Amino acid sequence: MVFAYDRDLADRVAGTSALHQQSVERVSTEWTAAIKRDYSHPCIIAWVPINESWGVPNLPSQPRERHYVQALYHLTKTLDPTRPVIGNDGWESVATDIIGIHDYDDQPERIAKRYRADDVLPRLFKRERPGGRLLLLDGTPAGEVPLMLTEFGGIALAAANTWGYAVSDTLEGFARQYERMLNVVRHLGLLSGFCYTQFADTYQEQMGCCVPIGRRRFLSVGLRRRPPDRWRHRTTGPSSCNRREVS
Secondary structure (H helix, E strand, O other), X not given: OEEEOOHHHHHHHHOOOOOXXXXXXXXXXXXXXXXXXXXXXXXXEEEOOEEOOOOOOOOOOOHHHHHHHHHHHHHHHHHOOOOOEEOEEEXXXXXXXXXXXEOOOOOHHHHHHHOOOOOHHHHHHHOOOHHHOOOEOOOOOOOOOOEEEEEEEOEEEOXXXXXXXXXXXXXXXXXXXXXXXXXXXXXXXXXXXXXEEOOEOEOOEOOOOEOOOOOOOOOOHHHHOOOOHHHOOOOOOOOOOOOOOOO
């Protein structure tokens, strides 16, 4: 399952230094086309029109940028009312069904302390700033929507021309770091869910649990182990998906 955003579109938005009429029109048009194209894809569980304030770097101080994110949120909800929408994922939430947090701290102990469940929300939203940004902007309901760690981990296997948020020299070391982090995140009662970064290597980001399609694929040592029974899901028959259309 994936949180869907158009990577090519996001890269172009990220390269926009200032919000202007042409960028608003282009992004709105291309985003609408992307939703129509992928509306029936069974893996998509949420839409993310803006990621990490790309293209809207002054959200806290510029009402125009906040209105833009809010407009994309409501446009997306209009085109697909069946899925959650995260207006701006990572931080500086303005209009959202899920408060998504990006936190690449490589120390599980700090992650556990930051997101502990005892009276954490006021402290988290006022003082903790993963990425150096506020998590919520004024007007976003702090206690009324689910909180998720939508990007974390980012462990890379050391190699030339690669990059990651943390680095491991061996596959076994990767597995140990991954296991330590997941053991902490999975038990954080504050979170409604999480999304590890990332499933597969992507260009210079060599921090996937698998290598890209087209090359020999592998899973880390930890992921090759037989999972506990409570993690396995069984189906009683073939699954089906009825295609849905939007006009």
